[in-house]
Amino acid sequence: MKKIIVQKFGGTSVADTNKIKHVADVIIKEKQNGNDVVVVVSAMGHTTDHLLKLAHEINAAPSERELDMLLSTGECVSMSLLTMALQSKGYDAISYNASQIGIITENVHTKARIVDIKTDKLKKSLEEGKIIVIAGFQGVTPEGEITTLGRGGSDTSAVAIASALGAERCDIYTDVEGVYTTDPRIVPNASKLDEISYEEMLELAHAGANVLHPRSVETAKQYSMPLRVRSTFKYDDKGTLILGVDKMEIYKPVAGVAQDLSQVRVVVCDIPDTPGEAATLFSSLAKENISVDMIIQSYARKVSQTNDIAFTINKEDLEKTEEIVNKVKDKLHAGDVSFDDNIAKISIVGAGMIDRPGIASTMFQTLADAGINIRMISTSEIKISCLINKEDSQKAVKALHKVFNLGCDTIAEVKGTLPDV
Numbered sequence: 328m329k330k331i332i333v334q335k336f337g338g339t340s341v342a343d344t345n346k347i348k349h350v351a352d353v354i355i356k357e358k359q360n361g362n363d364v365v366v367v368v369s370a371m372g373h374t375t376d377h378l379l380k381l382a383h384e385i386n387a388a389p390s391e392r393e394l395d396m397l398l399s400t401g402e403c404v405s406m407s408l409l410t411m412a413l414q415s416k417g418y419d420a421i422s423y424n425a426s427q428i429g430i431i432t433e434n435v436h437t438k439a440r441i442v443d444i445k446t447d448k449l450k451k452s453l454e455e456g457k458i459i460v461i462a463g464f465q466g467v468t469p470e471g472e473i474t475t476l477g478r479g480g481s482d483t484s485a486v487a488i489a490s491a492l493g494a495e496r497c498d499i500y501t502d503v504e505g506v507y508t509t510d511p512r513i514v515p516n517a518s519k520l521d522e523i524s525y526e527e528m529l530e531l532a533h534a535g536a537n538v539l540h541p542r543s544v545e546t547a548k549q550y551s552m553p554l555r556v557r558s559t560f561k562y563d564d565k566g567t568l569i570l571g572v573d574k575m576e577i578y579k580p581v582a583g584v585a586q587d588l589s590q591v592r593v594v595v596c597d598i599p600d601t602p603g604e605a606a607t608l609f610s611s612l613a614k615e616n617i618s619v620d621m622i623i624q625s626y627a628r629k630v631s632q633t634n635d636i637a638f639t640i641n642k643e644d645l646e647k648t649e650e651i652v653n654k655v656k657d658k659l660h661a662g663d664v665s666f667d668d669n670i671a672k673i674s675i676v677g678a679g680m681i682d683r684p685g686i687a688s689t690m691f692q693t694l695a696d697a698g699i700n701i702r703m704i705s706t707s708e709i710k711i712s713c714l715i716n717k718e719d720s721q722k723a724v725k726a727l728h729k730v731f732n733l734g735c736d737t738i739a740e741v742k743g744t745l746p747d748v
């Protein structure tokens with residue numbers, strides 16, 4: 328049996344018709360290697376942003392069902408154009424959307440999770456020698472409703488399809504050459520990593536490294552699906568391979584530094600120190616599908632018998648969170664509530680920090696030496712994150728990248744500009 332390679336192309340790779348023709352050549356090369364090829368595409372360029380803008384021009388609060396109906400069209404455009412490009416180059420190719428295949432998701436709009444992928448149709452088309460092009464980012468509920476997987480979700484479509492088909496590997500083609508020790512726009516001598524473990528990549532993705540959709544890494548880890556992040560425009564470059572930590576040699580305690588500027592800190596003060604208060608607060612958020620990242624509960628004050636809970640959420644969820652927190656505040660008999668988006672989460676990540684003391688203290692000392700105040704700290708086995716003021720963010724990334732010795736002698740090619748802080 329032939330090996331199956333799943334290739335995913337992001338929005339910048341299919342931004343215009345010339346790029347789509349180039350992508351067709353990349354696909355054909357893989358096919359000529361003797362493999363079966365299944366392709367997953369994102370929408371062209373900034374299509375998804377553009378569609379969102381249109382929606383909000385029409386209705387300030389568009390319904391999530393209609394948003395999914397609208398946004399899912401972006402990927403349908405690129406999948407059919409890419410298929411036409413393959414056909415014009417003499418290759419037998421066919422496109423499918425999620426409903427046609429049966430990429431089944433839960434019944435949640437705008438950030439659904441995939442629960443099952445039917446492979447009959449895909450296997451049949453592969454047997455017929457066809458190259459398959461699939462619309463990423465979208466799914467369908469068992470009732471036939473169209474869903475989407477959340478921004479950046481076509482990475483997850485690709486990994487889930489690769490796992491369902493038992494593919495050899497899933498290649499994520501993008502406009503960068505791989506995964507870097509940090510954002511080269513901040514640190515020009517950031518190094519490209521040849522390999523990184525799922526665990527580290529997952530932490531980096533959650534910490535704000537926008538290379539891969541975090542759920543794609545989770546899925547790859549669950550199914551031990553090797554992932555390669557590589558450049559659409561430099562085919563010979565091997566990019567970065569993401570694989571199980573057991574398959575790697577680890578030399579350095581820290582693999583990368585990431586900044587996340589998309590979080591908002593929420594503080595709820597003076598919550599009575601009795602059982603069930605945190606559960607009430609966070610279950611109300613969970614019910615609305617709001618993920619919470621860092622959580623800190625302060626010591627209970629002796630006199631008032633109350634404590635404070637601070638946590639962070641994604642900016643996208645701010646409106647919903649304000650509504651919910653202001654509602655449960657009264658139920659909790661809590662005091663003031665505040666929201667602060669002038670923050671950055673800076674994280675260092677590395678499987679090599681397990682059992683190596685002194686990494687956290689080096690991080691804190693480095694931030695202190697740079698005159699940066701730490702406002703919240705959270706840790707996992709392989710990650711330490713500090714919440715700091717937004718304006719200190721780049722300074723922190725530079726200092727940490729240096730102290731953990733992550734730079735190389737060459738200057739990385741820089742893509743795009745940094746968002747304003």
Ligand code: ASP
Binds near residue numbers: 338401
């Ligand atoms: N087109 C979608 C987005 O822009 C999905 C993706 O690109 O992965 O978020």
Ligand code: MG
Binds near residue numbers: 337338369
């Ligand atoms: Mg993407």
